[in-house]
Amino acid sequence: xxxxxxxVQKILLISALYVFALAAFLGxxxxxxxxxxxxxxxxxxxxxxxxxxxxxxxxTAGAQYNTVSTILGFIAVVCSTTNVVGGFVITDRMLxxxxxKEIAKKD
Amino acid sequence: MQFYFIExxxxxxxxxxxxxxxxxxxxxxxxxxxxxxxxxxxxxxIGTLVHHEIITYTWILAGLAIGSVxxxxxxxxxxxxxxxxxxALSHAFGAFAAALVGISEFYRxxxxxxxxxxxxxxxxEVMLGALTTTGSLLAFAKLQGMVRGTxxxxxxxxxxxxxxLTVTIGIFVYLIVVPGSMPLFFTMVGLAFVFGLLLxxxxxxxxxxxxxSLLNSYAGLASAATGFxxxxxxxxxxxxxxxxxxxxxxxxxxxAMNRSMxxxxxxxxxxxxxxxxxxxxxxxxxxxxxxxxxxxxxxxxNKVVFVPxxxxxxxxxxxxxxxxxxxxxxxGVTVKYGIHPVAGRMPGHMNVLLAxxxxxxxALYELEQINPEFPTTDVAVVIGANDVVNPxxxxxxxxxIAGMPILEVDRSKSVVVLKRGQGKGFSGLENPLFxxxxxxxxxxxxxxxxxxLVQAVQHx
Numbered sequence: 001x002x003x004x005x006x007x008v009q010k011i012l013l014i015s016a017l018y019v020f021a022l023a024a025f026l027g028x029x030x031x032x033x034x035x036x037x038x039x040x041x042x043x044x045x046x047x048x049x050x051x052x053x054x055x056x057x058x059x060t061a062g063a064q065y066n067t068v069s070t071i072l073g074f075i076a077v078v079c080s081t082t083n084v085v086g087g088f089v090i091t092d093r094m095l096x097x098x099x100x101k102e103i104a105k106k107d
Numbered sequence: 108m109q110f111y112f113i114e115x116x117x118x119x120x121x122x123x124x125x126x127x128x129x130x131x132x133x134x135x136x137x138x139x140x141x142x143x144x145x146x147x148x149x150x151x152x153i154g155t156l157v158h159h160e161i162i163t164y165t166w167i168l169a170g171l172a173i174g175s176v177x178x179x180x181x182x183x184x185x186x187x188x189x190x191x192x193x194x195a196l197s198h199a200f201g202a203f204a205a206a207l208v209g210i211s212e213f214y215r216x217x218x219x220x221x222x223x224x225x226x227x228x229x230x231x232e233v234m235l236g237a238l239t240t241t242g243s244l245l246a247f248a249k250l251q252g253m254v255r256g257t258x259x260x261x262x263x264x265x266x267x268x269x270x271x272l273t274v275t276i277g278i279f280v281y282l283i284v285v286p287g288s289m290p291l292f293f294t295m296v297g298l299a300f301v302f303g304l305l306l307x308x309x310x311x312x313x314x315x316x317x318x319x320s321l322l323n324s325y326a327g328l329a330s331a332a333t334g335f336x337x338x339x340x341x342x343x344x345x346x347x348x349x350x351x352x353x354x355x356x357x358x359x360x361x362x363a364m365n366r367s368m369x370x371x372x373x374x375x376x377x378x379x380x381x382x383x384x385x386x387x388x389x390x391x392x393x394x395x396x397x398x399x400x401x402x403x404x405x406x407x408x409n410k411v412v413f414v415p416x417x418x419x420x421x422x423x424x425x426x427x428x429x430x431x432x433x434x435x436x437x438x439g440v441t442v443k444y445g446i447h448p449v450a451g452r453m454p455g456h457m458n459v460l461l462a463x464x465x466x467x468x469x470a471l472y473e474l475e476q477i478n479p480e481f482p483t484t485d486v487a488v489v490i491g492a493n494d495v496v497n498p499x500x501x502x503x504x505x506x507x508i509a510g511m512p513i514l515e516v517d518r519s520k521s522v523v524v525l526k527r528g529q530g531k532g533f534s535g536l537e538n539p540l541f542x543x544x545x546x547x548x549x550x551x552x553x554x555x556x557x558x559x560l561v562q563a564v565q566h567x
């Protein structure tokens with residue numbers, strides 16, 4: 001069955017909606033447990049994670065649909081990679097700074 | 108086989124992302140959690156690289172290389188005080204990438220997306236992506252000080268914004284019903300870019316924590332919409348997690364100011380108009396105190412609570428505070444820090460700054476935890492904070508910030524306010540705290556004052 005078949009499309013959409021709803025629910029549960037102490041790292045971590053749109057950009061940049069798509073895809077790859085790498089590096093850097101009392105004193 | 112390899116790598120990435128965020132519930136588990144998330148990301152990227160539609164790797168590899176270098180440079184060298192700016196910029200990048208992928212998909216089908224659901228998701232993706240890009244860039248400019256931080260307002264602003272939004276959504280709906288018009292699509296994209304600017308224009312610097320969270324949410328939802336367009340589950344999951352995280356944070360920030368989202372977005376809080384309706388005349392005058400007096404008070408206190416605000420970040424005084432705390436602790440003084448949720452320019456801003464200066468996180472207290480402690484506090488030291496300690500929020504129902512939860516420093520035996528000058532806070536409100544008999548004012552650069560206090564306490 002081809003991917004643009006209406007039936008396939010419907011199935012894909014419904015399963016996508018399920019994924020969205022469950023992810024929203026899970027996200028609410030997980031994120032409400034993050035203490036205010038870690039809200040800045042949370043923001044940079046979710047930022048890095050949502051840089052996963054990189055996978056979409058990669059296909060667009062490499063599939064050679066047409067020149068415009070390739071150029072747009074290339075810029076998108078640069079932007080998302082910056083977010084992924086920068087986001088994770090900075091989150092790690094911040095989390096390393098949060099220390100318990102005894103450890104903080106030693107430095 | 109290849110299909111299963113890709114899908115499996117995405118599934119693994121999704122699981123690791125969730126575990127990573129779950130780790131953030133505690134500072135000790137957070138680092139490990141992030142490593143899992145990083146591993147998940149790597150898996151997803153490797154999985155994608157074998158995608159059958161990819162013909163040439165030149166642009167991909169070039170993009171990955173440039174992005175990694177820029178990201179690494181930003182990640183390693185951006186100072187902690189500039190974290191809000193960096194975060195705003197990364198929201199812009201993320202949203203821009205989502206918008207570009209959407210535009211490219213539309214262009215690829217020559218605008219003939221017969222599937223309405225697909226067109227709907229794509230429209231969302233591009234609109235949210237576009238408005239978040241420009242909105243975040245403006246937020247970045249405001250935070251970086253390239254643009255004035257005060258709200259920019261003009262007559263009929265809200266009406267104009269609403270009209271623009273209506274037109275944009277109108278085009279969007281039309282495109283779903285009657286697909287195929289390239290010019291209309293690009294008009295919609297252009298309008299969304301403009302709308303992002305208009306949305307952030309009337310919002311003042313003090314409300315940035317809400318705006319940052321909201322833009323965070325939009326950027327995430329744009330990614331999730333990309334997932335719908337490409338029917339890619341890991342994109343939907345990661346985007347939704349990001350979107351909800353931002354949404355929850357923005358609600359928490361609004362609650363911490365006792366204001367509704369509508370008020371933050373359209374109220375232009377802190378503009379000249381609201382300042383005029385602020386509290387009436389103040390009784391008494393501000394009492395300026397000597398540095399040595401304060402040093403003696405601190406040195407012989409039992410308990411001292413520091414209350415930092417955005418002024419701590421601008422003065423880069425986080426290390427100086429820690430030094431003062433060290434000296435005091437050596438003398439047997441109990442030192443705690445009271446952190447208001449909206450202190451600073453983004454959620455958790457103060458915690459990160461103090462952690463950078465090696466303050467142990469066990470000494471950082473949230474609003475509800477520290478408020479009962481103020482009556483037994485000998486000296487509360489307010490460093491560059493204003494509205495979050497304004498007793499008017501509690502006592503004066505007519506105040507524009509009435510009902511906002513505050514750190515009740517005025518209940519402690521003595522209050523010292525470190526302030527740059529005699530001016531008002533970002534909201535433009537008078538702060539009765541400064542006029543109370545228990546309060547002493549120390550004017551000057553916070554970092555400089557704190558460093559001199561350290562020396563004075565050592566000699567006390």
